[in-house]
Amino acid sequence: MAELGTMSLLLAFALALYAGVGSVVGARLGSGDLVMSSRRSSYMAGLALAVAVGALVYAFVTHDFSIEYVRGHSDRAQSQAFTWVAMYAGNEGSLLYITAIFTAMSMVSIYVSPRRLEPSRPYIIAVLMGITVFFLAVLLTLADPFAPAAFDAGRGMGVNPLLRHPGMFIHPPLQMAGLVGVAIPFAFVAGAMIAGQTRDQWLDAARVSAIAVWAVLSAGVLIGAWWAYTILGWGGYWGWDPIENVAIMPWLVLTAFIHSVMVQKRRGMFRMWNVALLSMIFVLGQFGLFINRGGPVVSVHSFGASTIGSIFLGFMLFSAAFALVIFLWRYPALKSDRPLESFLSREAGFLVNNFLFLGVTFVTLWGVLFPLFSEFANNETVTVSAPWFNRINGPILLAIVILMGIGPLLPWRRTTMTSVQRWLTIPIGIGMVTMATIWISGVHELWAVIGFGALSLVMSAVLEEWYRGTMAQRRAGHNFASGWWRMVSGNRPRHGGYIVHIAIIALGIGVIGTSFFQQRADVALAPGESFTLDEYRVEYVNTENEQREDRISEWANVNVFKGDEQIAELAPWRAFYPAFNMASVRASIHNVPLVDIPGFPEYLNPGLEDLYIVPNEFLEDGRVVLRISINPAAWWLWISGPVFIIGTVIALWPAPLLERRTVPAHRRIPSTPQPAESVGV
Amino acid sequence: MLFVAIISLIGAVQIQAQSPDSSTEAPPTVTIGPDQDREFEKRAQGLEKSLICPICPGETLDQSFVQISQDMKRILREKLLEGQDEDQIKDFFVARYGPSVLAAPPRTGFNLITWIVPPVGVAIGIALLVIVMRQMRRDSGTVVAAGVGGPIPENEEEGGLSDYLAEVDRDLSLGDDSPDHEPDDIVGVRERNSQD
Numbered sequence: 053m054a055e056l057g058t059m060s061l062l063l064a065f066a067l068a069l070y071a072g073v074g075s076v077v078g079a080r081l082g083s084g085d086l087v088m089s090s091r092r093s094s095y096m097a098g099l100a101l102a103v104a105v106g107a108l109v110y111a112f113v114t115h116d117f118s119i120e121y122v123r124g125h126s127d128r129a130q131s132q133a134f135t136w137v138a139m140y141a142g143n144e145g146s147l148l149y150i151t152a153i154f155t156a157m158s159m160v161s162i163y164v165s166p167r168r169l170e171p172s173r174p175y176i177i178a179v180l181m182g183i184t185v186f187f188l189a190v191l192l193t194l195a196d197p198f199a200p201a202a203f204d205a206g207r208g209m210g211v212n213p214l215l216r217h218p219g220m221f222i223h224p225p226l227q228m229a230g231l232v233g234v235a236i237p238f239a240f241v242a243g244a245m246i247a248g249q250t251r252d253q254w255l256d257a258a259r260v261s262a263i264a265v266w267a268v269l270s271a272g273v274l275i276g277a278w279w280a281y282t283i284l285g286w287g288g289y290w291g292w293d294p295i296e297n298v299a300i301m302p303w304l305v306l307t308a309f310i311h312s313v314m315v316q317k318r319r320g321m322f323r324m325w326n327v328a329l330l331s332m333i334f335v336l337g338q339f340g341l342f343i344n345r346g347g348p349v350v351s352v353h354s355f356g357a358s359t360i361g362s363i364f365l366g367f368m369l370f371s372a373a374f375a376l377v378i379f380l381w382r383y384p385a386l387k388s389d390r391p392l393e394s395f396l397s398r399e400a401g402f403l404v405n406n407f408l409f410l411g412v413t414f415v416t417l418w419g420v421l422f423p424l425f426s427e428f429a430n431n432e433t434v435t436v437s438a439p440w441f442n443r444i445n446g447p448i449l450l451a452i453v454i455l456m457g458i459g460p461l462l463p464w465r466r467t468t469m470t471s472v473q474r475w476l477t478i479p480i481g482i483g484m485v486t487m488a489t490i491w492i493s494g495v496h497e498l499w500a501v502i503g504f505g506a507l508s509l510v511m512s513a514v515l516e517e518w519y520r521g522t523m524a525q526r527r528a529g530h531n532f533a534s535g536w537w538r539m540v541s542g543n544r545p546r547h548g549g550y551i552v553h554i555a556i557i558a559l560g561i562g563v564i565g566t567s568f569f570q571q572r573a574d575v576a577l578a579p580g581e582s583f584t585l586d587e588y589r590v591e592y593v594n595t596e597n598e599q600r601e602d603r604i605s606e607w608a609n610v611n612v613f614k615g616d617e618q619i620a621e622l623a624p625w626r627a628f629y630p631a632f633n634m635a636s637v638r639a640s641i642h643n644v645p646l647v648d649i650p651g652f653p654e655y656l657n658p659g660l661e662d663l664y665i666v667p668n669e670f671l672e673d674g675r676v677v678l679r680i681s682i683n684p685a686a687w688w689l690w691i692s693g694p695v696f697i698i699g700t701v702i703a704l705w706p707a708p709l710l711e712r713r714t715v716p717a718h719r720r721i722p723s724t725p726q727p728a729e730s731v732g733v
Numbered sequence: 734m735l736f737v738a739i740i741s742l743i744g745a746v747q748i749q750a751q752s753p754d755s756s757t758e759a760p761p762t763v764t765i766g767p768d769q770d771r772e773f774e775k776r777a778q779g780l781e782k783s784l785i786c787p788i789c790p791g792e793t794l795d796q797s798f799v800q801i802s803q804d805m806k807r808i809l810r811e812k813l814l815e816g817q818d819e820d821q822i823k824d825f826f827v828a829r830y831g832p833s834v835l836a837a838p839p840r841t842g843f844n845l846i847t848w849i850v851p852p853v854g855v856a857i858g859i860a861l862l863v864i865v866m867r868q869m870r871r872d873s874g875t876v877v878a879a880g881v882g883g884p885i886p887e888n889e890e891e892g893g894l895s896d897y898l899a900e901v902d903r904d905l906s907l908g909d910d911s912p913d914h915e916p917d918d919i920v921g922v923r924e925r926n927s928q929d
Contacts, residue, residue, distance in 0.1 A: 285798070391871075395870075404862070407862050415854075432843070435837075437791060438782070
C-alpha cells in the first residue's frame with residue numbers, strides 16, 4: 053500500500069504541475085487543445101490523490117504498522133470505526149487530506165465554472181494547481197505519510213485520546229476543508245484578473261464558492277465548539293486560543309465578503325474592495341495553515357520553529373505578494389460603476405458591516421501576534437487570552453449584531469429619515485422593551501441585557517419584514533405558510549440570509565447565556581452524598597469501571613433532582629490511557645427544557661439550561677470530584693448549526709451559475725417600472 | 734462567623750481533591766455553597782479565569798485540572814479569605830511565575846500597547862471609513878448627472894420577478910415608490926431601467 057500511495061502522490065504531482073503550466077502556456081499560445089488537456093489532467097490529479105487517500109485509509113484499516121504514520125496514530129485496540137478517520141489525526145495525514153480535499157474542490161470548481169469565465173479558466177486552473185503542487189511538494193519531501201517505520205513492531209501507538217469522539221468524523225474534515233477552501237474564490241478572482249476579466253464576470257463564481265466555503269467553515273467551527281464542550285471538560289466551547297483564532301479570521305473576512313459582494317452584484321460598486329477582501333481571505337487561510345503546521349504545541353514560542361512551519365510561512369508570504377501584485381496591476385480597471393448616493397443606504401450599511409468584521413479580524417490578529425511582538429521587542433513573555441479578546445472584541449461584536457438589525461431595513465441607494473423611522477420604530481421599540489423587562493426581572497448584567505436587547509431588535513426586524521411580505525402574499529390569495537414560502541423563494545439570497553441571521557441570534561443567546569450566567573462548583577462527594585447547585589440536587593450513587601487493552605475507564609452514576617422530582621440519571625465518564633499517560637473525560641449533559649414538549653427527544657426541546665457534570669478525579673477512598681455547572685442557554689448554541697445550514701442552502705439553492713446561462717435576454721427587462729432597487733439582497 | 738466557617742471549608746476542599754490519602758474528614762467538599770458565599774466564589778472563579786496555568790499554555794486555571802492549577806486555585810482562595818484583593822493576588826502569582834501567568838497583559842508599561850492599539854486602530858478605521866464614504870459620495874455629482882455609470886449588472890432576481898412579487902416589494906416599501914422619496918429617485922429608477 054505504501055508503494056501505491058507514494059506512486060499516486062508522484063503521479064498527482066506530475067499531473068498537477070502539467071495542468072498548471074500547460075494551461076497558462078496553452079492560453080498564451082492560444083492552443084485550445086493544450087488548455088483542454090491541462091484541464092483534464094487537473095481532474096486526473098484529483099483522482100490520483102483520491103487513490104493516495106484510499107491507500108492510507110486502507111493501511112489504517114488493515115493495521116499496516118510497517119508505515120511509520122500508521123504506527124504512530126493507531127493501534128489494534130482502538131475501535132475499528134476510528135481507523136477510518138485516523139488518517140487525518142497527525143501532521144502528514146492531515147496534509148494529505150488537505151491536499152486531496154482541495155484538489156477535489158478545485159475539480160468541482162473548474163468543472164462548474166461558468167462559460168463567461170472561459171478566458172480566465174486556464175489561469176484559474178493554474179492558481180488552483182499551483183497551490184496543489186505546493187502541498188504535494190511538501191508531502192513528497194518533508195511530510196511523507198507513507199514513510200516506512202524504522203521497524204514493524206506489530207503494534208501502534210494509538211490515536212490521541214482527545215480525538216476519540218464522534219466529532220472526529222466531522223469537525224477536522226470540515227474545518228480543514230474550509231480553511232483550505234478559501235483559496236477557491238480567490239482562484240476565481242485571481243484568474244479573472246490575470247485574464248483581464250475585470251468586470252463582474254467572476255462575481256457569481258466567487259460569490260457562490262465563497263458562501264459554500266463559508267458554510268463549511270461555519271459548520272466546522274460550530275462542531276469544534278461542540279466537541280470542546282463535551283470532551284474538554286471545563287464547560288466552555290470557545291477559548292480564543294491561537295488555533296481557534298486563525299480559524300475564525302478567514303471566516304470573519306469571508307462573512308464581510310459575502311455581504312459586500314451583494315453590493316457589486318446589485319449596484320456594480322465595491323469591485324476593488326471585493327478583490328482586496330478575497331485576497332485577504334486567501335492570505336489569512338495560508339496564515340492559518342502556517343500556525344497549524346508551525347509546531348505541534350499551541351505555544352506561541354514555537355512559531356515557525358520546525359522546517360515545515362517556515363515553508364508554510366514562505367508560501368504565505370509568496371501568496372500575499374502574488375495577491376498584491378495582481379491587485380495593483382488591475383487596480384485601475386476596478387473602479388465602481390456608480391457612486392455612493394447616501395449614508396442612509398444599504399450600500400453604506402454594508403460598508404459599515406465590512407468595517408466591523410475587519411475590525412474584529414484585526415483585533416484577533418493583533419491578539420495572536422502581540423505575544424511574539426512582546427517577546428521580540430520587550431523580551432517579556434506575555435499571554436493574550438480570553439479575557440482580553442472578550443473585552444476588546446465583545447463591543448465590536450455587539451455593534452455587528454445591532455447593525456444586523458438595522459442594515460437589512462435600509463433600502464438600496466438612499467432613503468429618508470422618515471422612512472427609516474417608520475421601519476425601525478417597531479424593532480427598536482421591541483429591543484427597548486426587552487431590555488427593560490430583563491432588567492426589571494432582576495438581571496443586572498449590563499452587557500448581557502444590552503446584548504439580549506440587540507438580539508431582539510434583529511429578530512423583530514426580520515419578523516416585521518416577513519410579516520409584511522407574507523401579508524402581501526395573503527392578499528394575493530395564499531395562506532400564511534405558502535405565502536411565506538413564496539416570499540422566500542422570490543428572493544432566496546435575501547431570505548436565506550435572514551435565516552442565517554436567525555441562526556446568529558440563537559448563537560448569540562447561547563453565548564450571552566453561557567458567558568454571563570454560568571454557575572459552577574467543583575465538589576468531592578462520597579457515595580450517597582449529594583450537592584445542591586441552584587435548584588438542582590446532584591446525588592452521587594457509585595462508581596463503575598471497565599478495563600480495556602488501551603484504557604481504564606471509570607464513570608460515576610449520578611442522580612439529578614429538581615425539587616423532589618428526579619429529572620435525570622447521568623454517568624459522567626473518564627478514561628485513562630496508559631500509552632499516552634493522558635486522561636480523557638466525557639461530560640454528562642442534561643438539557644433542562646424551557647418548555648417540555650412531550651414526545652420530543654430531550655435534545656430537541658428548546659433548552660433553558662444545561663446541567664453539565666464532568667468527573668475530575670476518582671479518589672481512592674471512593675469519593676469522586678465532580679465539576680457541576682449550570683450552563684444557561686447552551687442548547688441554543690448547537691441549534692444554530694442546523695439553522696445556519698438551512699439558511700445557506702436556501703440562499704444558494706437556485707444555483708445562479710446555472711440559471712444565468714439560461715435566462716433569456718428579454719426576461720431581464722422588467723415589464724413594469726417596478727422598484728427594482730427594492731428587491732434587495 | 735458562619736460565612737468565614739463555610740469559606741474556610743473551601744480551602745480544605747481543594748486540598749482534599751488533590752491528596753486523597755489525607756482525607757479522613759467526612760463532609761462533602763464544596764466550592765459554592767449556600768447563598769452567603771456565592772459572591773466569594775464568583776470572585777474566586779473570576780480570578781481563575783484571569784490566570785493561566787503555568788505548565789499548560791493557553792489554558793486558564795478554570796479549564797485546567799493539573800496539580801499546579803489545583804494548588805493555585807486553593808492559594809487564591811486562601812488569599813481572598815485573608816482579605817487580599819484581586820490585584821494583590823495577581824501580583825503574587827506574577828512574582829512567582831512571571832507575567833505570562835496573566836490571561837491578559839497588564840495595562841502598564843510596554844503592555845499598554847496591547848490595549849491601546851485596537852481602539853486606536855478602530856478610531857483610524859472609522860476616520861478612513863468616513864473619508865472613503867465622502868469620497869464615494871463626491872463622485873456622485875459627476876457620474877450620475879452625466880449618466881455615464883457603466884453597464885448595469887444584470888440581475889436574474891429582477892428579471893424573474895413576477896407581478897405579485899413586485900407588489901410585495903411595493904408593499905414592503907423598501908424603496909423608491911414610497912411617498913417619502915424625493916422625485917429624482919423615480920427618475921433614477923427610470924434611468925436604470927432604460928439602461929437595462
